Amino acid sequence: MPRILRLLFALALCSLPVLVHAQESRFTVGTASAKPGEKVTGYLDVPAGIDPGTQIPVVVVRGTKPGPTLALVSGAHGTEYASIIAIEKLIHDLDPAQVSGTVILVPLVNLASFEQKVPHVNPVDKKSMNRFYPGKADGTQTERASYLITKEVVDKCDYLIDFHGGDLDESLRPYAYWVVSGNAKQDGVAKEMALAFGLDHIIISADRPKDLSATRYLDNTAAMRGKPAVTVEAGFAGTVETDDVELLERGTLSVMRALKMLPGEARFVEHPVWIQSIADVSSPVTGIFYPLVKRGTFVGEGMELGYVTDYFGKTIFEAHAPAAGVVLHICAVPTMNKGDNIANIGVVAAKAP
Ligand SMILES: [Zn+2]
Structure with a gap:
């Protein structure tokens, strides 16, 4: 700094x-x-x-x-x-x-x-x-x-x-x-x-x-x-x-x-990725979740993040990114209930605040 x-x-x-x-x-x-x-x-x-x-x-x-x-x-x-x-x-x-x-x-x-x-x-x-x-x-x-x-x-x-x-x-x-x-x-x-x-x-x-x-x-x-x-x-x-x-x-x-509460120099992150908003994706259906991206991936708007099948393997929902950004987190387990969070996409700020 x-x-x-x-x-x-x-x-x-x-x-x-x-x-x-x-x-x-x-x-x-x-x-x-x-x-x-x-x-x-x-x-x-x-x-x-x-x-x-x-x-x-x-x-x-x-x-x-x-x-x-x-x-x-x-x-x-x-x-x-x-x-x-x-x-x-x-x-x-x-x-x-x-x-x-x-x-x-x-x-x-x-x-x-x-x-x-x-x-x-x-x-x-x-x-x-x-x-x-x-x-x-x-x-x-x-x-x-x-x-x-x-x-x-x-x-x-x-x-x-x-x-x-x-x-x-x-x-x-x-x-x-x-x-x-x-x-x-x-x-x-x-x-x-x-x-x-x-x-x-x-x-x-x-x-x-x-x-x-x-x-x-x-x-x-x-x-x-x-x-x-x-x-x-x-x-x-x-x-x-x-x-x-x-x-x-x-x-x-x-x-x-x-904050001067400990001796020594703080280490400041120099060029963080600033996130201006979060686009969250939730599931409208109950079933089995299959992710297609990992945490930390940059995704484009509309990109498929994963899908949900019924218990017979038929796809009943495809989750797409509502905006371009970073996958801050994505569902880690196959259990998917109607209304559950599938992923949070961090929309990157155009410039540092
Ligand atoms: Zn918490």
Whole structure:
């Protein structure tokens, strides 16, 4: 990254209202309460309501030196395993003696999904745990958990990264979302976070709800509360590949360097592919899915992505790309139900933002 840009980034960082907690003796998230120099584990206790309660694990890594607070959240979808394992590695590797500021790590939001190997939703209430923010104190388990995460994690951090990946049935190539809030200064910082993370495909995410009471997504909930946020995705179809886990771990450490929370230089991706929109393809029929392209392939408009047959082998649907772009993910399994996602095509932006 050119020196002048880095200087502008540093200036933008300085002018954001960052909560420096250095003077407080304790920093508490849920039941985890850490003094400077400590790494403490605890839980976000989601109380029972109209359905059972749950305990979401949380770790606070409190640096010995003052600095901002960064939240790292994964496992909203509990079978996006690579992202969960990346945060587990960071829990092990982050050394409070090296850190300036505080890191809040929530490795596994959707415990029931992980334990029961159920993709996409919380099996307790059948809701996605990344669609009900800012949550509700008197809602179902997903809504109560989202409410608690908003209060305990989003409100207490200065920056946030949400970790995802391809779920059990998704073959995904890695990418990041740059969350655009409309506040130019904040969005500049979030963009630098996305570049510092280093994934080479970045979605310009400008169309998420701006209504504070219905932000739906975690990244957007943080962004609309003034916290620069990015979402990152790596891993696919239940695998925990070293390459994917390392992309996520190294990217996080690079963002921490960019935010001056760790010593050393951040590594910024120089020429990412900017994605301006997503064209999604879903199946109008139930049957057996046969893919014809792989994750990461560039496809032209109209190109066949795959087809669905009935259980006797007769083709009943051909899926074509609605636009030219990159296959960000494609269905990884033969099971295909009416309405299921077949593929997401990332439409490449004409020029870098
Ligand atoms: Zn996810």
